[in-house]
Amino acid sequence: MSKKQPKVILTEHLDDECADWIAERVNLVRQSHDDFAALKKQLATAEGLIVRTYTQVNDALLDAAPKLKVVGRAGVGLDNIDLPACEKRGVRVVYTPDANTQAVVEYIWALIADAKRPRVYLDGYVAPPKFHELRATHVGRQLNEQVLGILGMGRIGRRVAEVARAMGVRVIYNDVRTRAELALPDDDTSEFVDTGTLWRDSDILTVHVDGRPSNRGFIDAKKLGQLKKSVLLLNTSRGFVIDPQALAKWSHDVVEHGGMAVLDVHEPEPMPDDYPLFGLPNVKLLPHLASRTHQAMRNMSWVVQDVLRVLEGDEPMWPAV
Numbered sequence: 077m078s079k080k081q082p083k084v085i086l087t088e089h090l091d092d093e094c095a096d097w098i099a100e101r102v103n104l105v106r107q108s109h110d111d112f113a114a115l116k117k118q119l120a121t122a123e124g125l126i127v128r129t130y131t132q133v134n135d136a137l138l139d140a141a142p143k144l145k146v147v148g149r150a151g152v153g154l155d156n157i158d159l160p161a162c163e164k165r166g167v168r169v170v171y172t173p174d175a176n177t178q179a180v181v182e183y184i185w186a187l188i189a190d191a192k193r194p195r196v197y198l199d200g201y202v203a204p205p206k207f208h209e210l211r212a213t214h215v216g217r218q219l220n221e222q223v224l225g226i227l228g229m230g231r232i233g234r235r236v237a238e239v240a241r242a243m244g245v246r247v248i249y250n251d252v253r254t255r256a257e258l259a260l261p262d263d264d265t266s267e268f269v270d271t272g273t274l275w276r277d278s279d280i281l282t283v284h285v286d287g288r289p290s291n292r293g294f295i296d297a298k299k300l301g302q303l304k305k306s307v308l309l310l311n312t313s314r315g316f317v318i319d320p321q322a323l324a325k326w327s328h329d330v331v332e333h334g335g336m337a338v339l340d341v342h343e344p345e346p347m348p349d350d351y352p353l354f355g356l357p358n359v360k361l362l363p364h365l366a367s368r369t370h371q372a373m374r375n376m377s378w379v380v381q382d383v384l385r386v387l388e389g390d391e392p393m394w395p396a397v
Contacts, residue, residue: 082145082387084124087115087131090150091370094377098126101384116140124383126150128376129364130345133157138165146386148379151367152176154396155287155314162397169397170382174231175375176367180312181235183366184282187338191308192217192280220244225278227251228313229258229266233284237266250274275302282310283317297322305333312366315343323359324352331358340366 084102086095087109098104107118109131119125119141126148127133133147138161149157149171162169193216202210224240226233226249237247247266251258255268274281281303285291295318303309307330311318323337330336338360339353345364353359367373382392 082123083118083121084126084383084387085115085118085122086126088126088128088150090126090128090380091374091377094374094380098380098384102387112136119144124148124387126380126383127156129156131156133162135161138162138167146170146383146392148383149396150376150379152376153287153314157396159397167397168386168392168395170379170386170392170394171396172376172379173394175378176369176372177231177235179369179372180232180366181239182369183340184232184236184310184312185239187310187340188219188280188282188308191336191338192219192222222246222279223248223277225249225274225281226266226284227271227274227281228284228286229253229260230284230286232312233282234258234260234264234266236282236284237264241265248274248277271299272302275299276304278307279304280308280310283313285313285317287314292316293319295319295322297325300326303330303335305330305335307335309335309337310339311337312340315339315341315345320352324356327353327356327359336360338362340364 081101081103084098084104086104086106102124105118107115109115119137121143122141123143123145125133125141125144128150133156135158138144144167146168147157147162149169151171152173152175154169154171157169159169194214196210196214220243222245224245224247226237226247229237229249229251233249237249240247248269249266250269250271260266269277285294291314293316297319300322327337336358340362341364353361382394385392
């Protein structure tokens, strides 16, 4: 007699190959997080749960899942998962910490190039006066003239720095961990600086911090006021790191000096219609696209392998709890 397959709930989209793989090995039930009443019913007998970004794994959800053994987060951040609550109940949490590093780093450099090297495409004949006008107006800044500041020197931050150094860009950074704790390689020439220096000296400042509570509203009006008025500020980490009201005011103060913010993440997502950053000419908003490559999404979706490892009594490759 064959062993009964464990029930696993999938609340958000996975790569088809990975979803098919786990569906062959467990009783996979697809139930959207949007309908919590229906999800609650399914969770009553579930041993596994696979989520992405928008399912909130909190006390309310865990109370509805008395048989739950493992939560798989198909992604890097764990902001939507209450790790202490899972640990208290003996629920393992697994994730994919390095799945999207390459995708996010490529995206960051694309955003920097968009801002610093403006360009225009020609789709037909352009008369000589207009042609020369385009050449005269689309003049950018070489990146090796810029100081790149990195707030948070984790996997993504250090890879951004590696690319910067390959292009001759000076890199300064700040992190709550020491250089020894970060285990940066000996040939890494990135310079650790205090946050005051980071704000003051960065021509480009890219934010790569985690979801700890102390990072909520970390970049406030005071810190924004210390930035160069011509700075390019990028956030692809967490939306709540930057105070949106303060950023809206800052944008008005720096627009004449070329200051610009590019935000891929927001709090909340999607943004409400009264979001204070809509309609500002020097604040560019994107719909959380940094990790959206086919390969990165497939990499994140392979969290299903660790989910199965836990269900089979084995130790996972990437445990968070």
